[in-house]
Amino acid sequence: MQQPERGAGEVLGAFVADTDPGAIAPPLRHEAKRALLNFLGCALGVSRDPAVTTAIGVLRPFSGAATATLVGQAARLDAMGAAFVNTVAGNLLDYDDTHLATVIHPTAAVAGAALALAETRGLPGAALLHAFLLGAEVECRIGLAVSPGHYARGWHITSTCGVFGAAAACARLLGLDAAGCATALGIAASQSAGLVENLSYGAKNVGMGNAARNGLLAALFAEAGYTAAPTAIEGKLGWARAMGDVPRLPDMLDGLGERWEFARNTYKPYPSGIVFHALIDACLALRERLGAAVGGIESVTVRGDQLLLDRGDRVVRTARDSRVSIHHGAAVALLRGRAGVPEFEDGAVWDPAVAALRGRVRAVLDDAMPRGAVAVTVALANGRSETVRVEAARGSLEQPLSDAELEAKFRDNAALGGTTDAASAQIAAVWGLEEAGALGRLLGLMAGRA
Incomplete structure (x- = not known):
């Protein structure tokens, strides 16, 4: 034009x-x-x-x-x-x-x-x-x-x-x-x-x-x-x-x-930055797959595009930080099995178990990932690992909220x-x-x- x-x-x-x-x-x-x-x-x-x-x-x-x-x-x-x-x-x-x-x-x-x-x-x-x-x-x-x-x-x-x-x-x-x-x-x-x-x-x-x-x-x-x-x-x-x-x-x-x-x-189904929604979906699916074994998580690896890392690879110091944090979003979804408003407030942010798991979450750049997509791999202390990839998060155009x-x-x-x-x-x-x-x-x- x-x-x-x-x-x-x-x-x-x-x-x-x-x-x-x-x-x-x-x-x-x-x-x-x-x-x-x-x-x-x-x-x-x-x-x-x-x-x-x-x-x-x-x-x-x-x-x-x-x-x-x-x-x-x-x-x-x-x-x-x-x-x-x-x-x-x-x-x-x-x-x-x-x-x-x-x-x-x-x-x-x-x-x-x-x-x-x-x-x-x-x-x-x-x-x-x-x-x-x-x-x-x-x-x-x-x-x-x-x-x-x-x-x-x-x-x-x-x-x-x-x-x-x-x-x-x-x-x-x-x-x-x-x-x-x-x-x-x-x-x-x-x-x-x-x-x-x-x-x-x-x-x-x-x-x-x-x-x-x-x-x-x-x-x-x-x-x-x-x-x-x-x-x-x-x-x-x-x-x-x-x-x-x-x-x-x-x-x-x-x-x-x-x-x-x-x-x-x-x-949004979750009160966090939208680029973290596929991450939360993936972690909720991993929790369901792992069942009681979720307590034995040794590490969590999150692979996503540059925007995901730019927005969310951060230290969590406040509740506001938690809503734009890869580490917190993964931790609360895996440990609590939900990601509503209370999961991004002070009670969850300073929960010792959540804080400990946040420290075991690692974010890795994957340029092949489309915007909004994520792959999460959980490694357990017993050597077992599970991976879930989400391309279209709940609430997206592909999966809109009714x-x-x-x-x-x-x-x-x-x-x-x-x-x-x-x-x-x-x-x-x-x-x-x-x-x-x-x-x-x-x-x-x-x-x-x-």
Whole structure:
């Protein structure tokens, strides 16, 4: 594809402004509901986490009129604050969705911003769903055009591209025309940030919250008449090149509205980085195969691609580290036979047996392994060894979680957040989003007000 006569932001802006809801097939609209159900459940599960309550405490003194719901909280904030906090909550445990081609978690920043704006402006569920879908697609398209180099250079792609998705969704909700939507994306380009180095620290949460808040802010400034360069994304001194990549414009712009990257979204069965899911599957299978002999493990060898090692060959010092650790994921799956939220909290991290087995796990680069695949070999003290190779993890495009599995995950998260009584009504409200009027009932349920 040749360089477009219009800037990338202009092409994407026209897509956001002009795409009619009727042009989107029902299965894709259903996928958007699945994503929102997953996001809201993840946010409910951490409603009592200090990272969430601290964020509320920091933002509350500076909040304007409290017009927007905080998931799992009685308190409310203004739209900017709610966008920030709900995005942090939805993404906190690395339990949210993933677009594997970019390793973007598409929903958190886009849904966090769109929900806050839609509630504040009294917009219906169908409008929210449509805007969310368009924003998530823009986010994934921009990320695809700069992957994998953008992430490899240290940019946290979920937050750096999440701001574009949030801006696009909010621009659509505000009813901006194509030029206005393009301007929102151009303004968002100047507000994109987030570092891989900070992924196991609280600074990651700030980057995620800002992606949502800054995307909303970009759309509001565009609505108010601020301007931005048409080539703010791909220009010689624009976002992509400033962050180190010449963007592949065909990946970003070709087939908009026909080929949907968001259709390739996936959902996690385990609260850890997605590149560790095949590892966990393999270790769970090995545990079942070994039975009682699992207590005699002498060593564990994990073979995977460079991305797996880059993300997970690390010393575990905190619970956050455990969610992006090859060694911990293998140890808890083998010893405990499960890999839910409790297996990545302090109780499991500092369990002496888990820590001891972590020390016997070795990660080995295998360039022949496709992204996401893994082979795990367990050697026992008696000389026996067993190997399991997993190419497509549970939750991947090849083995997607069903609606029933997503509902079960939602209920598990709701139980962690202490809100099990409302789970059935909450789930039903998400599935009925397109038929709902204003979002008051859904968000009231999510906050425990109904």
